[in-house]
Amino acid sequence: MITQLVLVLILSFLPVGISGAADHYKSLKEDNRLMELELSLASQPQVYFIFDLRERQVTLKSRGIVLKGLKIRKVEVWGGPDTIGEYRLLRKSALKKPGRKEVRPGGKEGELGEGEFELETLELKDMPSRYRLDFEKGIVISVLPEPDGFISELYHTGFTILWYLSRPFFTIWNYLLNKPYAAMLLTMPGEDARALYWSFYEGLEAIIRFPYSDPVSDAA
């Protein structure tokens, strides 16, 4: 009787064990791919980003050390590969792009009065929190700030719906042009979104792990 009970218990937990082993293998495979890509980037004298869309975080690294960690609150994904890949940033664009201030030779326009002056510089607060990052291989990441009130929540929801509704058109358009296309919409805390815009510039490399990365879907 006891033997039968033990057998039933073992058999009932067996599928859980198999599934756990498959998950562990999958995770090992993903880590392997991620580290292979990171090793090639960390070997060069440069900073690079890792967009871990599954873990909802963006990490700025150099030589394997973490320089900065940024949070992602929400991820929406449209199409794209389901593996981990390395992509170069081609362009970043914003509706309200921060403009560099021009210094007037010999000018004193910053001075307000004795001992007081207004600083005319480009700082983190001047960076946009709504923008778009265009990577190679047709990867487009749009960034939105986390809503902080009813109106911005409404805007955010409306934007997300329109974003989803318009994606099929972009997919077909790019298909007709024979170009790859995948889009992601990230919602980040405002400060983190601005910090990402500040630190990420054209030509930098990024490793992107998509939310449903499944490199061993048919394995294990």
Add this chain to the structure above:
Amino acid sequence: MRPNKKIFMSVCIVIGIFFIVEAAGFYMARSVHSRDREVVTPDRDVLMAKNRELWQKISSLSPKRVHIVVDTAKNILYLRNGNRIIREMVVSCGSGNILEDPAGDRVWVFDTPRGEHTIKSKLVHPNWVRPDWAFIEEGEPIPQNATDRMQEGVLGDYALGLGNGYFIHGTLYTRLLGRNVTHGCIRVGDEDLKKIFKTTPIGAKVTVF
């Protein structure tokens, strides 16, 4: 056909086309998603060993000794020894402003250069050799004599050279520490500068982001 019926039919056709495009786009996005799947299945133990090896290789790339990391967005300089932060300092980085030479086609962008640099020189009581932009910015004529470019005391007690005229140096404008106000150099307060100078050897890495 009555006008109302015609409008109704047109609306139906537009909505129909919209849904067909939506469905086709959705299907195409999903098919791209499943096309790229990998089915390579190396042995689990081999994979674990490979991962350990990769991790060690990546870890071996990080600086093991004293190095500097500069966050230009927050104007913070981290003095680090390996993975440990020795000291966090408030600094001033580049303003991002632009200066055009009215007489020619030269343009200067006052950014602190991002990326990986090394400490190339260490100077005590450094003099500032004012570059052309310093004179143009002030509306002064550019001197022909090199000695006319020398200025004492503006860089503080020490300076650490990063190359291409960029330095980590002291400042007279300590109340502006924490703001992006420089012409590309990294300005540091007196005590912090002393610590950097004494701790950081020539050849140490400086990562600016």
